[in-house]
Amino acid sequence: MNKHAKLPETDEGTVLFNVDPIIVKYHYEIDYLHSYAQDSPFFAGLAAKKLLGSRCTACGYSYATPRGHCMECGAATEWFELPLQGRIHTYTTCHFGGEAFLKETLFTLILVEFDGVDTLFLSRLVGAEPDEATIGMQVKARFLRNSKFKPTDIYFVPV
Amino acid sequence: MRPVYMISGGITKFAKAHPDKDFRLMVKEAFDYAMADVPALTRKEIDGSVCSYFSDHFTRQLMAGAMVQDYLGLSPKPSRRVEGGGATGGLCFQSAWEAVASGRMEVCLAMGFETMSRVNTWKGNEFIALASDTNFDYPVGGFYSGYYAMMVRRHMHEFGTTVEQMAKVAIKNHANARHNPYAQSPALLTVADVRSSPMVATPLTILDICQMSDGAAVVILVSEEMAHKLCQQPVRISGVGCGTDAMRMADRPHGKVPLLPHESEGDYANLKYPGVHSFRGGRSAAGLAYRMAGIVNPVRDLDFVELHDAYTSSEIQTYEDLGLCRYGEGGSFVDSGAPFLDNLDYGLAFTGDQRWPKLPVNPSGGLLACGHPVGATGLMQAVFAFWQLQGTIGRHLGDDTLQLPEARRGLIHSHAGTGTYITVSILERGGI
Structure with missing residues (x-):
């Protein structure tokens, strides 16, 4: 037992914004071990310059954004290669964004539709000014040379 | 299921930031207001509660x-706790309704809050975007x-909707909120004001979008027997x-x-839905x-609507989902003047299209002008x-301008x- 026990003092301090009420800076960050799980083949596909969608093995419904099981009937889906050319279904140019994307503004988001595929795919349009994007415009896929295993490994440019 | 009644409610002033109050104190303020409005109700008679807040990231406190x-x-x-993104408050309301309708509780408190000022606006947008698929959408x-x-x-x-209609x-909604002291951003605006405000994501400008807020709200729902006992003017939840x-x-x-x-298949012969x-x-x-409440033609059977106008565009889209007008007519519904209040001057000329009777939408000012502390x-x-x-708008807001004569x-839509x-x-x- 030591009745003179003392915690060591540190010089780390606290960032203070206000005193009434007291507002301090509280830092928080975390690295997740994020598994793409059953979606993994899609990201492996991007690294191989392939865009993979899902087709239902029971009802044939096809998804441009993959899912392991069919939203319509619940059966398992199989992978299939999507065409690398499609049309803009809708679009927007973001002048602001979430903090992580602010440095990338302006950027243009598009939903791409493919012939014969029942659902759409969210991506970015590159190589067109904001006022040049139109609904129905033909776009083709490009891939990053060095894959980051993210959906942004693929993007679209005007045909 | 048995009938359920609302006998009281309370709201805090919605604001960009309330650093002087944490989430507990904000809810306490709304709760005390609601309790004061039904003096016959004691805390002892409250059987339990449902709490709504959207984001653990904003709160930085689990099990808040x-x-x-x-x-x-x-x-x-x-x-x-109930959570479901922007609909968290609406889900909380219905969860409290279920507690009373099932007979599990006689008196149930629904309480909600959000403290969005704890991070900057763009970090807040990042938190909200985590409510989209983090494999395929968010990145x-x-x-x-x-x-x-x-x-x-x-x-x-699809429908020819215009940015002017938005x-x-x-x-x-901003003009209505000028008579609502709880609202965060009342304003008298023009079409030019909205269109010349900073562009956020084409075609939406910052005035097409609701703001982040700190705030809390509570609702007290009770059985028929308790409604009789506690409240002179209970309101029934009919659907x-x-x-x-x-x-x-x-x-x-x-x-x-x-x-x-009130619709027929021919109304939408060529519409691919919902896209x-x-x-x-x-x-x-x-x-x-509508089925539960016996509503056949909503634009005629309802006297007002408070809907989730996080965006001007989503208010127009929601008119159609709710069947206030047909799909594709939302823009014309605005132009007609139908969703505007009769007793306010908006500085706008309306077409007066007779397809729709007057049906005030968001007389409170909605999310666009009241703010959107999600769980509240x-x-x-x-x-x-x-x-x-x-009929107590005048008493609660200190201004009866927004009181509809025959409501x-x-x-309500979340x-x-x-x-x-x-x-x-x-x-x-x-x-x-």
């Missing part, structure tokens, strides 16, 4: 609902205003409905429109609520609807994601 419960002195009574540039911009771009393409929604859709809007299918009682231009979950929620928002709508139906039946969870509840005056 339990902390509100003990702060209000309601432990060890039952409680739970591409996760931004809800971007998602809604794409949805309305398609609505404009601007009129902003004008309406509840909820709907959902795929998290990723890219997954929205193309099928047939689920019809409401990304409409909210199938809203249609589903409305259909269920759906409950705030219930409180404003309750005061409308009681007998109102609708909406999450890109239409991922949606609730519709119908409230009616009296009925005991």
Whole structure:
């Protein structure tokens, strides 16, 4: 037992914004071990310059954004290669964004539709000014040379 | 199921930041207000609660609902947290309704809050975007205003909706809020003001979009017996409905429109539905609520609507989902003047299109002008609807401009994601 026990003092301090009420800076960050799980083949596909969608093995419904099981009937889906050319279904140019994307503004988001595929795919349009994007415009896929295993490994440019 | 009544409600002033109050104290303020409005009710008679807040990221406190419960002195009574994005408040309302309708509770408190000022606006947008698919949507540039911009771009393409029509929604809701002291951003605006404000995601400007807020709201729901005992002017919850859709809007299918009682298949012969231009979950929620409440033609059978106008565009889209007008007519519905209040001057000329009777939408100012502290928002709508139906707007707001003369039946609508969870509840005056 030591009745003179003392915690060591540190010089780390606290960032203070206000005193009434007291507002301090509280830092928080975390690295997740994020598994793409059953979606993994899609990201492996991007690294191989392939865009993979899902087709239902029971009802044939096809998804441009993959899912392991069919939203319509619940059966398992199989992978299939999507065409690398499609049309803009809708679009927007973001002048602001979430903090992580602010440095990338302006950027243009598009939903791409493919012939014969029942659902759409969210991506970015590159190589067109904001006022040049139109609904129905033909776009083709490009891939990053060095894959980051993210959906942004693929993007679209005007045909 | 047995009848359920609302007997009181309370709201804090919604503001960009309330650093002087944490979430517990904000809810406590709203709760004390609601309790003061029904002096016959004691805390002892409250059987339990449901708590709504959207984001653990904003709160930086897990099990925050339990902390509100003990702060209000309601432990060890039952409680739970309900969460469903932007519809969190509406889901909380319906969860409290279920507790009373099932007979599990005689008196249930629904309490909601959000403290969004704890991070900067753009970090807040990042938190909100985490409510989109984090494998496929968020990393591409996760931004809800971007998602809604794409949805309305398609609505404009399908139906000819214009940015001026959207601007009129902003004008309406901000002008209404000038008579609501709880509102965060009352303003008198013009179409030019809306269009010349900073662009956020084409075609949405900052005035097309609601703001982040700190705030809390509570609602007290009770059985018929307790309503008789405790309240002179209870309001009956005559219908509840909820709907959902795929998290990723890219997954929205193309099928047939689920019809409401007053519609026919011929109305939508060539419409691919819902696509990304409409909210199938809203249609589903409305259909269920209308059936329960016996509503056949909503634009005639309702006296007002408080709907989830996180965007001017989504207010227009929601008119159609709720069947106030047909799909594609939302822009013309605005132009007609139907959703505007008769007694306010908006500085706008209306077409006076006779297809629709007057049906004030968001007389409170809605999310666009009141603010959107997510977990509180759906409950705030219930409180404003309750005061409308009681005829007590003047007493609670200190200004009776927004009091509708013959408000007998109102609708509240709460909406999450890109239409991922949606609730519709119908409230009616009296009925005991």
